[in-house]
Amino acid sequence: MDLLQVDKLHKRFGGLQAVSDVSFGVRSGQIKAVIGPNGAGKTTLFNLISGALPSSSGRVLFKGQEIQGKKPHQVAQLGIARTYQNIKMFSGMTALENVMVGRHLQSRSGFVSSMFNLPGTRGEERLIREKSMELLGLLEIADVAHVSATSLAFGQQRAVEFARALAMEPEILLLDEPAAGLNMYETAEVGRLISRIRDLGITVLLVEHDMSLVMDISDEIVVLSFGQKIAENLPAAIQQDPEVIKIYLGEE
Amino acid sequence: MTTELFIQYCFAGLTYGSIYAIVAIGFNIIYNTTGIINFAQGEFVMLGGMISISLLPFMPMPLAIASAVVLTMVIGALIEIVFIRWLKDPSVLRMIIITIGISILTREAASHVWGENIRALPYFIGNEITAISILGARISPQVLVVIGVCGLMVATLGVFFKTTSVGRQMRACSANRTAAVLCGINTRNMVTFSFILSAGIGALAGCIMSPITYSQYDIGTGLAIKGFTVAIIGGLGNAGSAVIAGLLLGLIEAFSVSVVPLAFQDAIAIAILLIILFVRPHGLFGSSEAAGLKEF
Numbered sequence: 140m141d142l143l144q145v146d147k148l149h150k151r152f153g154g155l156q157a158v159s160d161v162s163f164g165v166r167s168g169q170i171k172a173v174i175g176p177n178g179a180g181k182t183t184l185f186n187l188i189s190g191a192l193p194s195s196s197g198r199v200l201f202k203g204q205e206i207q208g209k210k211p212h213q214v215a216q217l218g219i220a221r222t223y224q225n226i227k228m229f230s231g232m233t234a235l236e237n238v239m240v241g242r243h244l245q246s247r248s249g250f251v252s253s254m255f256n257l258p259g260t261r262g263e264e265r266l267i268r269e270k271s272m273e274l275l276g277l278l279e280i281a282d283v284a285h286v287s288a289t290s291l292a293f294g295q296q297r298a299v300e301f302a303r304a305l306a307m308e309p310e311i312l313l314l315d316e317p318a319a320g321l322n323m324y325e326t327a328e329v330g331r332l333i334s335r336i337r338d339l340g341i342t343v344l345l346v347e348h349d350m351s352l353v354m355d356i357s358d359e360i361v362v363l364s365f366g367q368k369i370a371e372n373l374p375a376a377i378q379q380d381p382e383v384i385k386i387y388l389g390e391e
Numbered sequence: 392m393t394t395e396l397f398i399q400y401c402f403a404g405l406t407y408g409s410i411y412a413i414v415a416i417g418f419n420i421i422y423n424t425t426g427i428i429n430f431a432q433g434e435f436v437m438l439g440g441m442i443s444i445s446l447l448p449f450m451p452m453p454l455a456i457a458s459a460v461v462l463t464m465v466i467g468a469l470i471e472i473v474f475i476r477w478l479k480d481p482s483v484l485r486m487i488i489i490t491i492g493i494s495i496l497t498r499e500a501a502s503h504v505w506g507e508n509i510r511a512l513p514y515f516i517g518n519e520i521t522a523i524s525i526l527g528a529r530i531s532p533q534v535l536v537v538i539g540v541c542g543l544m545v546a547t548l549g550v551f552f553k554t555t556s557v558g559r560q561m562r563a564c565s566a567n568r569t570a571a572v573l574c575g576i577n578t579r580n581m582v583t584f585s586f587i588l589s590a591g592i593g594a595l596a597g598c599i600m601s602p603i604t605y606s607q608y609d610i611g612t613g614l615a616i617k618g619f620t621v622a623i624i625g626g627l628g629n630a631g632s633a634v635i636a637g638l639l640l641g642l643i644e645a646f647s648v649s650v651v652p653l654a655f656q657d658a659i660a661i662a663i664l665l666i667i668l669f670v671r672p673h674g675l676f677g678s679s680e681a682a683g684l685k686e687f
Contacts, residue, residue: 189573211573212575212576213575215572215573221573223569227567227570228566228570229562229567229570229571230566230567231562232559232563232566236559239556239559240560240563240574240576243556243560243574243575244574244575263556264555264556303570303574
């Protein structure tokens with residue numbers, strides 16, 4: 140069974156059919172990419188899966204359970220983490236604190252004990268801190284743990300975002316254009332990090348414009364155009380697909 | 392001015408200043424999670440004082456104060472749940488008008504329950520005439536209680552926001568709401584929680600100041616104006632500078648007595664508020680870029 144399944148999903152904005160009858164599955168442990176020209180409905184698709192937008196019709200199944208209609212924070216709590224195209228850091232917090240916020244779902248102590256800083260929560264606080272440090276290390280940014288997150292370089296902020304998402308211990312990570320705004324070197328770095336995240340056993344679904352990155356790291360690719368799925372295949376096959384070549388390069 | 396008088400004014404200024412700072416921090420906590428100014432903040436202070444005075448005949452003072460704080464927190468939670476929580480994408484202006492309405496409602500309800508009598512909690516240590524001598528000036532121990540408890544509250548809040556999971560989640564909500572949701576945080580609960588927290592610190596301030604300043608059903612409005620002034624001087628949303636701004640305003644008011652008649656004390660606070668709003672709307676300590684990003 141697929142970990143995440145999108146089933147006949149529709150989204151209409153007034154007269155515009157942004158996502159039209161899109162179905163595909165994401166197997167556990169794979170990196171799957173969604174590509175397509177601007178306005179193909181890729182980000183809308185992500186918003187439908189993560190609960191940021193309600194779908195017009197269709198289903199989204201996570202581990203066989205329907206999740207459409209759930210609120211974004213509930214979707215996140217189920218184990219679906221996501222990032223946005225624009226980096227969203229908590230300003231006024233260090234990189235480490237940013238990651239620690241992601242860890243709060245794993246914290247068992249309630250409001251009251253946390254407010255009074257009881258001994259049990261202090262131990263837990265230490266665990267949260269250690270685990271968050273470990274994640275920063277995994278993403279090779281442990282050296283900037285105590286630097287204000289918003290003053291970091293773009294690529295580093297992206298890594299902090301990954302660490303924060305991983306802190307939630309998600310089963311699947313949705314990445315919306317993780318290489319947006321990064322230079323070639325940083326893009327390659329992000330590609331390496333995404334592969335490393337997959338090696339941790341976390342499934343990745345990403346939307347990306349950078350073709351070299353997509354072809355490099357994806358196990359499978361879905362192509363969208365004008366809200367419809369026009370292809371789903373292995374990267375090598377997608378590169379040869381005449382339909383895909385047509386929408387990217389225009390007709391001959 | 393003699394040294395004794397100077398010290399006397401200083402302590403008076405610090406006492407009122409720390410109360411203003413607590414009210415301003417209450418404003419800031421709610422502002423940070425919702426982007427609104429809760430003009431009912433002063434009512435929390437009033438409720439804390441009045442409830443504790445009413446409970447005092449039935450229980451020892453520490454218990455009466457604790458119960459008053461808890462009850463006010465419950466009221467704070469109810470206010471948020473009944474009036475704010477269910478609103479879908481409300482405009483800032485609409486929410487502010489709602490809080491003004493809540494403030495009037497609470498005040499009227501209080502005048503029916505407690506009447507217009509002026510009441511007060513007894514002094515925590517000694518009585519009205521107990522005084523300790525500091526550098527020749529005679530200071531009521533209650534003044535030290537107020538300054539001490541307010542200082543402790545500020546320190547505790549600092550630790551809470553810095554080192555606890557809930558505190559971090561609240562900061563996360565105010566820094567970037569979308570990202571907070573991505574982290575699985577229920578931002579609506581955080582808003583409720585910010586009302587509970589603001590109500591709690593306001594109520595505690597209301598109890599400890601009661602012996603000196605007295606409690607009455609309508610003290611909330613005046614305190615809200617002073618607290619708002621302080622929050623603006625410090626820069627909205629900035630709890631640390633609210634403390635400095637609060638003490639500053641308290642001291643200015645205290646020393647102004649030696650220059651202008653007592654009746655002008657409130658006019659001074661409002662004059663400062665107007666000057667700041669005209670000249671430096673982002674506050675003395677806030678940055679203008681940060682203020683530009685805010686809705687209000």
